[in-house]
Amino acid sequence: MDCLVCHEQTGTYRKFPSGAGYPAPYVEDPANPGTQKGVPFPGESKSYFAPDWSRVAQSVARPSRMNCGTCHFYGGGGDAVKHGDLDSTMGRPPKTLDVHMGTRESGGQDFTCVRCHTTHSHHIAGRIYETPAAAERKSLLQDDLGDKILCESCHGTEPHQSGGMSDKINDHTDTVSCQACHIPEFARAQSTKMWWDWSKAGQLMDGKEVVMGPDGKSVFDRKKGEFRWEKNVVPEYYWFDGTLDHVTVADPIDPTAEVWLNRPQGSADDPNSRIMPFKVHRAMAPYDKVNKVMVIPHLFPFNKDDDTAYWKGYDWNRAIEVGMEKAGQPYSGEYGFVETTYVFPTTHMVAPKNEALPCEACHSRQSRLAGITEVYMPGRDTFAMVDAAGWVGVTGAMVAVIIHGLMRFVSGLRRKEE
Amino acid sequence: MTHQPLVKIYLYSKFERFWHWVQSALIILLLVTGFEVHGSFAWLGFMAAVDLHNTIGLTWLILFVFIVFWLFVTGEYKQYIPTTRKLLEVVRYYASGIFRGEPHPVRKSRVAKHNPMQRLTYLGLTAVLLPVQMATGLLYWSYNDWPAWGLDGFLSLKVLALVHLIGGFAILIFLIVHVYMTTTGHTVTAHIAAMFSGWEEVPEGEEVEDWERMSERR
Ligand code: HEM
Numbered sequence: 001m002d003c004l005v006c007h008e009q010t011g012t013y014r015k016f017p018s019g020a021g022y023p024a025p026y027v028e029d030p031a032n033p034g035t036q037k038g039v040p041f042p043g044e045s046k047s048y049f050a051p052d053w054s055r056v057a058q059s060v061a062r063p064s065r066m067n068c069g070t071c072h073f074y075g076g077g078g079d080a081v082k083h084g085d086l087d088s089t090m091g092r093p094p095k096t097l098d099v100h101m102g103t104r105e106s107g108g109q110d111f112t113c114v115r116c117h118t119t120h121s122h123h124i125a126g127r128i129y130e131t132p133a134a135a136e137r138k139s140l141l142q143d144d145l146g147d148k149i150l151c152e153s154c155h156g157t158e159p160h161q162s163g164g165m166s167d168k169i170n171d172h173t174d175t176v177s178c179q180a181c182h183i184p185e186f187a188r189a190q191s192t193k194m195w196w197d198w199s200k201a202g203q204l205m206d207g208k209e210v211v212m213g214p215d216g217k218s219v220f221d222r223k224k225g226e227f228r229w230e231k232n233v234v235p236e237y238y239w240f241d242g243t244l245d246h247v248t249v250a251d252p253i254d255p256t257a258e259v260w261l262n263r264p265q266g267s268a269d270d271p272n273s274r275i276m277p278f279k280v281h282r283a284m285a286p287y288d289k290v291n292k293v294m295v296i297p298h299l300f301p302f303n304k305d306d307d308t309a310y311w312k313g314y315d316w317n318r319a320i321e322v323g324m325e326k327a328g329q330p331y332s333g334e335y336g337f338v339e340t341t342y343v344f345p346t347t348h349m350v351a352p353k354n355e356a357l358p359c360e361a362c363h364s365r366q367s368r369l370a371g372i373t374e375v376y377m378p379g380r381d382t383f384a385m386v387d388a389a390g391w392v393g394v395t396g397a398m399v400a401v402i403i404h405g406l407m408r409f410v411s412g413l414r415r416k417e418e
Numbered sequence: 419m420t421h422q423p424l425v426k427i428y429l430y431s432k433f434e435r436f437w438h439w440v441q442s443a444l445i446i447l448l449l450v451t452g453f454e455v456h457g458s459f460a461w462l463g464f465m466a467a468v469d470l471h472n473t474i475g476l477t478w479l480i481l482f483v484f485i486v487f488w489l490f491v492t493g494e495y496k497q498y499i500p501t502t503r504k505l506l507e508v509v510r511y512y513a514s515g516i517f518r519g520e521p522h523p524v525r526k527s528r529v530a531k532h533n534p535m536q537r538l539t540y541l542g543l544t545a546v547l548l549p550v551q552m553a554t555g556l557l558y559w560s561y562n563d564w565p566a567w568g569l570d571g572f573l574s575l576k577v578l579a580l581v582h583l584i585g586g587f588a589i590l591i592f593l594i595v596h597v598y599m600t601t602t603g604h605t606v607t608a609h610i611a612a613m614f615s616g617w618e619e620v621p622e623g624e625e626v627e628d629w630e631r632m633s634e635r636r
Contacts, residue, residue: 165465165468165469168468168469171561171562174562358463358464358465359463359464359465359468360460360463360464363457363464364457364460364464365457375575376574376575376576376579378455378456378457378468378579379455379456379457379464380457381576381579382456382457383580383583386580386583386584386587387458389587390583390584390586390587390590393587393591394587394590394591394594397591397594397595398594400595401594401595401598404512404598405598405601407517408516408517408602411517411518411519412519415518415519
């Protein structure tokens with residue numbers, strides 16, 4: 001394990017080239033003794049430098065947001081690629097972006113990640129993959145070494161006490177997650193990747209290998225295909241018990257529908273599930289047409305001459321063959337592209353309380369929760385037949401009394417004339 | 419209209435007038451906020467509509483307890499005992515006689531405030547429709563306590579909301595017809611004025627038939 005990623009505070013400790021592996025070795029510049037020459041990475045013009053080890057080593061401290069962010073802000077090979085709620089803007093966010101991690105000057109609490117992700121012998125709380133669902137919504141005071149951290153750990157289940165409709169809001173916390181109301185949108189400071197079309201890789205777009213979008217992020221890359229980035233994204237909502245189910249290369253898929261590479265677990269009947277906001281990243285990804293499984297292509301060349309690597313040879317078939325062989329999986333030799341989804345729970349970027357979702361966001365015909373059909377919600381749900389019959393009845397009554405009134409009026413006039 | 423001379427009789431006591439007007443204001447507000455909660459239109463905002471609807475609903479429940487108490491203590495509930503006598507005449511009157519300037523077949527009096535058609539409607543309203551609306555409303559309001567009360571096993575919010583909604587429509591339709599019927603007195607505002615002052619003008623010298631009397635009936 002690399003201790004420094006989490007413990008150094010200079011911010012100069014960089015690995016090359018994609019934040020993994022080892023930092024660049026120290027290579028002296030023959031022209032300027034005492035300074036580094038820098039190590040170029042094959043295929044890139046940029047040079048990488050070795051860190052100043054003594055400064056780095058002396059800076060060791062408790063992990064800051066940036067330490068954890070070294071990996072978590074750049075997951076998937078770039079800033080804001082994976083999580084819509086964890087990106088480099090969370091290094092020093094204003095309170096409007098995150099009430100907890102927001103800087104003191106902006107009125108935030110300046111929490112580090114580990115303030116919530118409590119650790120115990122380097123076991124970081126808040127894992128989603130392996131730990132079972134939180135069976136109890138305990139307070140940290142009751143159990144500060146639990147595997148699950150929740151908003152309730154600090155705030156309890158009835159955090160709304162300011163009168164008015166606070167009771168009604170508290171009534172929701174057994175079905176609606178805190179995040180659902182308190183993170184109205186994610187990627188509020190910079191856009192996050194929402195779509196990745198691998199099937200467009202290997203070609204050129206408008207004759208170019210790389211095309212940049214309006215916000216300076218690539219929307220096309222010959223190596224990777226087409227991307228779509230979005231800012232201020234409204235999440236999708238699913239029942240969630242705190243665990244995700246994953247599809248592996250060994251699991252059969254149904255290519256005629258969207259393939260959910262991971263799926264939130266939970267249901268309306270489960271008292272431990274809540275309606276949770278998710279970033280849903282969609283993609284066109286390669287799969288094995290005959291065996292009906294997702295495939296692992298070999299992307300990164302092993303060496304200079306390795307043109308089985310997709311990023312060198314641009315041949316899907318060979319790249320998949322080698323990739324699957326390395327993974328010890330069979331490959332039929334026929335590939336296609338299938339639409340996949342990958343979900344990320346949205347938990348960070350809690351907005352200030354006055355920006356919490358208004359009731360109408362859920363309780364209206366245009367509800368955000370249109371996909372949550374298991375519960376009845378006033379304002380969103382209606383009974384079309386009853387509504388139709390009701391309004392016909394109401395209109396009928398109006399028309400009847402108007403006609404009756406007119407007839408009284410006319411017959412009255414006629415009687416006066418007589 | 420009628421050429422008979424009119425006399426004034428005291429029909430509605432103070433409490434009766436008070437509850438009538440308070441109840442009508444509350445019901446109109448419940449209709450407005452209820453249908454906003456239902457999503458039929460947007461005016462106050464969902465939160466304010468829910469808040470008002472619940473507050474008014476509970477206020478009305480308390481008032482209703484007093485109304486029912488008053489009806490029984492004063493014996494006025496007997497005004498609502500249903501009858502079919504002259505019911506057809508009344509129906510025929512509103513369907514045709516009224517256009518020919520005929521007199522109302524059933525006179526209002528202290529001892530018989532409501533004609534047979536009114537008796538049936540008001541009884542249906544006070545004994546069935548409003549209580550159903552109150553019961554479903556109260557259960558709706560206590561939704562989050564169902565598990566604690568052991569009700570979650572057999573009650574469904576969806577079905578409850580459906581009954582409450584149908585009740586809402588029925589009350590709205592009643593209200594439209596009811597308001598219109600108040601204009602059918604000897605002048606358009608006569609009945610409405612009576613509900614404010616307590617005094618109703620009725621044709622002179624008509625006898626109240628025995629079957630209509632309520633206080634003598636045992
Ligand atoms: C004239 C009488 C009333 C009318 C016309 C009325 C009408 C309505 C309507 C149309 C809805 C929307 C239903 C839906 O779409 O799900 C509603 C909701 C509701 N009603 Fe009523 N209602 C009446 C009395 C009451 C009473 C007495 C209560 C008891 C407190 C009550 C409690 C509720 C509750 C709790 C809701 C759900 C929304 C909320 O929490 O406010 N209602 N009502």
